[in-house]
Amino acid sequence: MTLVLSGVGVDYGDRRVVDDVSLTVSADSGSADSGSGPVTVILGPSGCGKSTLLRAVAGLEPLAAGAITFDGADLAAVPPYRRDFGMVFQDGQLFPGRTVAANIAYGLRARRWARPQIAERVAEMLELVGLPELANRRVDDLSGGQAQRVALARALAPRPRLLLLDEPLAALDANLRGRLADDIGDIVRATATPAIMVTHDHDEAATMGDTIVVMRAGAVVARDSAARVWRHPRDEWTARFLGWEHFLAAAHAGDVVRTELGDIPAAQLHVDHGERVTAVAIRAESLRARRPDDAATTLLPVLRVRDLPERMHVILDGSALAVPIAELGALVDDERAGRPRVGEMMAVTLVGARVGLLGGRGR
Numbered sequence: 001m002t003l004v005l006s007g008v009g010v011d012y013g014d015r016r017v018v019d020d021v022s023l024t025v026s027a028d029s030g031s032a033d034s035g036s037g038p039v040t041v042i043l044g045p046s047g048c049g050k051s052t053l054l055r056a057v058a059g060l061e062p063l064a065a066g067a068i069t070f071d072g073a074d075l076a077a078v079p080p081y082r083r084d085f086g087m088v089f090q091d092g093q094l095f096p097g098r099t100v101a102a103n104i105a106y107g108l109r110a111r112r113w114a115r116p117q118i119a120e121r122v123a124e125m126l127e128l129v130g131l132p133e134l135a136n137r138r139v140d141d142l143s144g145g146q147a148q149r150v151a152l153a154r155a156l157a158p159r160p161r162l163l164l165l166d167e168p169l170a171a172l173d174a175n176l177r178g179r180l181a182d183d184i185g186d187i188v189r190a191t192a193t194p195a196i197m198v199t200h201d202h203d204e205a206a207t208m209g210d211t212i213v214v215m216r217a218g219a220v221v222a223r224d225s226a227a228r229v230w231r232h233p234r235d236e237w238t239a240r241f242l243g244w245e246h247f248l249a250a251a252h253a254g255d256v257v258r259t260e261l262g263d264i265p266a267a268q269l270h271v272d273h274g275e276r277v278t279a280v281a282i283r284a285e286s287l288r289a290r291r292p293d294d295a296a297t298t299l300l301p302v303l304r305v306r307d308l309p310e311r312m313h314v315i316l317d318g319s320a321l322a323v324p325i326a327e328l329g330a331l332v333d334d335e336r337a338g339r340p341r342v343g344e345m346m347a348v349t350l351v352g353a354r355v356g357l358l359g360g361r362g363r
């Protein structure tokens with residue numbers, strides 16, 4: 001399946017909230033690394049227009065500019081109910097006063113499926129979403145997580161060509177969200193239904209997405225496989241939005257990427273021969289602080305110590321770095337050596353495993 005958006009614009013009144021979005025979403029047998037698996041996640045801050053874009057794909061918002069095609073056919077004249085797309089909203093939007101089974105059967109009745117097939121499909125969907133015992137429960141009596149599972153079952157029952165998920169987990173408790181994110185990912189993959197999900201949550205995007213599309217102020221600013229999008233943020237805004245905290249000046253030298261806080265093998269950052277590198281993106285987990293020994297390393301003074309449940313962190317003063325960083329977090333390497341003191345100089349080194357490459361590959 002291939003959905004192509006070409007120069008799509010959507011207006012609310014005289015405001016253009018989706019502006020010139022061109023994007024191809026395809027789901028085939030490609031590997032997750034190529035970014036062509038079944039789930040595309042549209043990730044962006046609140047108000048950037050992601051829901052509006054999804055609604056435009058569903059046919060719920062008219063296009064002010066551009067076109068959307070599905071497998072080569074223009075959708076302009078196809079009303080929402082004839083697109084064969086399933087939709088799950090943030091708050092489920094189940095039909096109140098009816099049972100779970102009646103909600104799941106809704107789209108099948110509308111398509112005039114025969115009764116025995118409807119019963120069979122409803123049972124199959126309830127099994128799929130892990131709620132086989134709730135068929136006759138009124139949807140008004142469900143928990144938030146159960147309601148979202150029923151909404152997913154209802155959307156998938158008619159075997160849609162494409163599933164559209166608009167922040168399906170946003171209304172749930174944090175601990176339920178992670179579990180349901182895993183389950184929705186598994187369910188969508190089990191049915192091999194191509195899906196587009198909108199979220200502003202990085203963890204959800206990373207858990208569920210094969211391809212990640214980053215939106216900012218109505219426009220698409222990045223599209224890559226989930227494996228690459230975090231490691232190669234194209235610019236500082238994207239990097240910060242994706243959770244990278246700091247940037248270190250860096251240069252490509254032979255088979256390493258050199259920074260003031262240590263070298264990283266170029267291969268680990270997937271830097272090609274001769275590729276220019278100016279900065280790497282880091283988080284506290286990328287840095288280790290220890291008491292200085294003989295090795296010549298960068299020393300930075302401790303500003304604060306944070307004893308978190310999983311690890312002791314220090315906040316260092318990085319204002320002497322080539323790209324000054326006022327407060328630089330690092331994990332303390334050997335806690336048995338005692339709690340670092342404020343003002344003490346600590347040796348800081350970069351650990352390559354969780355480092356992003358800013359700008360990567362000129363995308």
Ligand SMILES: Nc1ncnc2c1ncn2[C@@H]1O[C@H](COP(=O)(O)OP(=O)(O)OP(=O)(O)O)[C@@H](O)[C@H]1O
Pocket residue numbers: 012013017044045046047048049050051052053200
């Ligand atoms: N029906 C509407 N009429 C007018 N403006 C709207 C309407 N719906 C959304 N907007 C505005 O359009 C912009 C994009 O909204 P949209 O809901 O698409 O953003 P979003 O990225 O999905 O954000 P969120 O994550 O908060 O839902 C926002 O500024 C919003 O206030």
